[in-house]
Amino acid sequence: MKANSPFFPSYYGEFHCLAGQCEDSCCSAGWEIPLDDESYGLYKALNIPDIDGSLEKGEDGDRIFKTVLRDGKRRCVYLGDSGLCRLYALSGGRLGEVCSRYPRFLEEYDGFAEAGLSVSCPEAQRLILLAKRSSYSALGESPGEELLAFIHPAREHCFDIAFSRPGDEAAGIIYYSGIYLQDELMRGSKEYxxxxxxxxLFGRIASLYIGFSSYLIESTDILLDSWREGLIRASSGELGDENALSDKEKRALLGYLVYRYFLKAVNYSDISAVCGFIAQSYHLLTRMPGDAYENMRLFSKELEHNRENLDAAVGYFL
Ligand code: SF4
Known part of the structure; x- marks a missing residue:
């Protein structure tokens, strides 16, 4: 069934790209950035100099922008020294589909869709960490599909917990709720x-800190050295400053993880695995060594933007 207009958190419309002022540009994240056919045709028609020489074939056979290595980072060939996109200037402000959509995401379910911002972008991260319970309160009615109808109100309950309790306690309750709900489903409950x-179950989450970090090193395809280094330190038991994020930011982070992942229980057919992943990711991001804000963006770049890596990470709880 086709999805109606998507729901989105209240901060969604507030996003504006920082462009040349961005401290951690998506154009130097090392990603393969595809260029869609329509935009490619437009750039050809506009005679953008050396457009073909600036493109190559990606791992999936897509047409992608070439990158250059500078200061240890893989940057899009069109990223200028001023931090601005040269192609944007050359084309009169016409960006390809992927570039113009980022950092927005769209999740489509059966007859139901949700949009949001990805925490991999520093400006989106700023907005996400300012979120309150009310930022996620206009997400619409329960969808019709059976499993979604069961877990949609359960997610409302998890939002309430995330924004009303201290973060650690809330993460432990969300983990417990996931196990409880999965049990209910297995017993044939139709209504949440x-x-x-x-x-x-925060104690259980804390006890998995080393195991989960080691697992991510072994089971995911790591793109960025700084993420690998943080995980190696975490897997040796090293802890960062657990007060680097304020209590409000910790709650907002947990709320974001609930928004981003809870309904994915439909894809994995397992609420407990998804809640385990949410709680464990919260724990990792509030404990691992290094800069807490950068770690959050790295987590997002490595797991949220790579479907295989996300599947592998959730697989730890399946
Ligand atoms: S990471 Fe976000 S703020 Fe920075 S350049 Fe990309 S879209 Fe703009």
Whole structure:
């Protein structure tokens, strides 16, 4: 069934690209950036100098922008020294589909879609970390599909928890809720009901810190050295400053993870695995050594923007 207009968090429309002022540009993230046919045709028609020489075939056979190595980072060949896109200037402001959409994402389910911003972009991250419970309160009615209809109200409950409790406790309750709900589903429940006697499994999450970090090193295809280095330090048990993020930011981070991943239980047919991933990712990002804000962006670049890596990471809890 085709999705209606997507729902989105209240901060979605506030996003504006920082362009030349960006401290961590998406144009130097080392990604393969595809160029769609329509934009390619437009650039050809505009006689953009050396457009063909600036493109190559990516791993999936897509037409992608070439990159150059500068200061240890792989940058898009069109990223100028001023931090601005030269192609944007040459084409009169016409960016390809992927470049103009980033950092927005769209998740489509059966008859239901949600849009959001990715925490991999520093400006989107700033907005996401300012979010409150009300930022996610206009997400619409429960969708019709059976499993989605079951987990959609459960996610509302997890948003309530994420924004009303201290982050660690909330992450542990969300993990417990996922296990409880999966049990309910296996018993054939058709309607979501609140777990009675709420528990926090934060101790279990904390005990998996080394194991989960080691697992990500072994089981995901790591793109960026700084992410690998952080994981290696975490896998040896090293902890960062757990107060680097304020309590409000920790809650907003957990809320973001709930928004981004909870409904993906439909894809994995397992609510407990998705809640485990949400809680464990929250723990890793609030504990691992290094800059907490950079770690969050690296996590997003490595897992959120790579479907195979995300599947592998959730697989830790399946
Ligand atoms: S990372 Fe975000 S703010 Fe920075 S250049 Fe890209 S879209 Fe703009």
């Amino acid at each position: 009901s609140l777990p009675t006697g709420e528990r926090s």
